[in-house]
Amino acid sequence: MPLQNRVTPTGEIVADPGRGLLMGNRGCIHRPDRTLGVSRWRSKMWIACVLDWRGRRRDPMPPGRWTALFFLDEATALAAGHRPCGYCRRQDYLAYAGAWRRAAGLDLRPRAGEMDAMLHAERVEPRTRRKRTRPGVIADLPDGAMVRHEGASGLVTGGRFLAWSFAGYGEPVALAPDTAVELLTPPASVAVIAAGYRPMLHPTADRVAG
Numbered sequence: 001m002p003l004q005n006r007v008t009p010t011g012e013i014v015a016d017p018g019r020g021l022l023m024g025n026r027g028c029i030h031r032p033d034r035t036l037g038v039s040r041w042r043s044k045m046w047i048a049c050v051l052d053w054r055g056r057r058r059d060p061m062p063p064g065r066w067t068a069l070f071f072l073d074e075a076t077a078l079a080a081g082h083r084p085c086g087y088c089r090r091q092d093y094l095a096y097a098g099a100w101r102r103a104a105g106l107d108l109r110p111r112a113g114e115m116d117a118m119l120h121a122e123r124v125e126p127r128t129r130r131k132r133t134r135p136g137v138i139a140d141l142p143d144g145a146m147v148r149h150e151g152a153s154g155l156v157t158g159g160r161f162l163a164w165s166f167a168g169y170g171e172p173v174a175l176a177p178d179t180a181v182e183l184l185t186p187p188a189s190v191a192v193i194a195a196g197y198r199p200m201l202h203p204t205a206d207r208v209a210g
């Protein structure tokens with residue numbers, strides 16, 4: 001039976017056989033029986049890592065240490081509030097931080113803790129601790145942002161909507177530029193994408209979007 005450690009664009013953590021392209025970490029959020037409790041994070045450092053790091057094999061839920069979370073791709077991870085790991089994905093991390101600097105008009109690249117603090121404020125409602133979303137319009141969003149439209153989560157690319165699933169993306173649906181959507185990706189990561197960062201996408205995004 002799959003563990004409850006697959007993450008959706010809306011930030012839900014569920015059980016599903018699909019592993020995806022990336023894994024992540026928010027600290028240890030599982031119980032001794034390898035099920036999740038109430039908490040969905042123990043740290044504000046939400047990262048997205050490669051699946052294979054120098055051939056090392058690790059327990060996805062070691063007791064009291066960390067809980068491995070899995071994402072279809074990086075667009076999903078960013079929508080859920082994660083950022084590239086500065087260790088196993090160093091070049092992606094530097095590219096993300098560099099785009100953050102350009103988007104924010106900073107003189108220097110921000111530190112990891114600075115980005116984590118802003119992302120946490122944007123991804124979590126402080127009172128309810130639920131995911132924070134915002135209204136958006138298709139014309140204002142860069143390719144790679146994730147939204148909810150007519151009840152379904154999906155990827156925005158080329159003015160089209162690609163419905164998300166654990167198996168990949170569905171056929172593209174053209175949307176009018178003024179189509180209102182619910183933005184799932186935190187604004188800071190949306191700005192990073194708009195400033196030139198290109199998130200890793202599942203191969204089905206290229207297949208269905210051409």
